[in-house]
Amino acid sequence: MVKAPKGYRHRTRKLFKKNVREKGSIPPLSLVLREYKEGEKVHIVINPSVHKGMPYRRFHGKTSVVLGKRGKAYIVKVMMGDKEKILFVRPEHMRPLNIPQAQQA
Template identity: 30%
Template sequence: MTHSYGLKKGTRSKFAKPFRGHGNISIRKTLQTFRRGDFVDILVDGAQHKGVPFQYYHGRTARVFNVNPRGIGVSLQRRVRGRYVEKRFHVRADHLRPSKCREEFVKRVQENDKKKTEANKKKQLISTKRQPVLPRGAEVVKPNATVFQNPKAFVEII
């Protein structure tokens, strides 16, 4: 019998639930809120067969552009023959999770704002540019005393 050419071909392990992670979909996943502009990670939940995106998008990060009662519209850039094309599609909320890709950036912006307000109070100019990690400073190793290591005398065992 020939193999099928369906949309979900070759997804046996990709869409499988993890070890000891089988069972019903948690209500928390279904009821999570998404707003337009949020970044989300697309991770297909094998227990929910409705609203499944195509397997290429599993593990990708996208941006929410539309919110409906049963579907979340997401868009991302997909490479097609050497160029990037915007792809837009709707997915169930069970297959999405909020992405952590902007956490570090948002945290850095908040820290920079605090630094700027403190500098403005002191009437100083500061640079908020990130500096690369510089090489470590040179160190000179000086031993306390010179230790000579000579081989021990060979003793024949009879």
């Protein structure tokens, strides 16, 4: 019997699947060029077509707080249960947290 592989992207076939109707495999420039400020909340949404700066699959769909910037990547803090994890994520794998206008006031 062959042992199951335990690579960095194992068991991600459905998790990293892209929408069939999505145009192109590259992320939109508005997401790549967006500057995030310190303390801003972001969602981690992994783009499988960009391998650089990709966080581990466990963090896909989590909300995090931007702590700073290191090179092209951002330093983000994610809460996993009661533990705090620090990640280095490129902007291709991040989406800004959209808070409705009624809640901002």
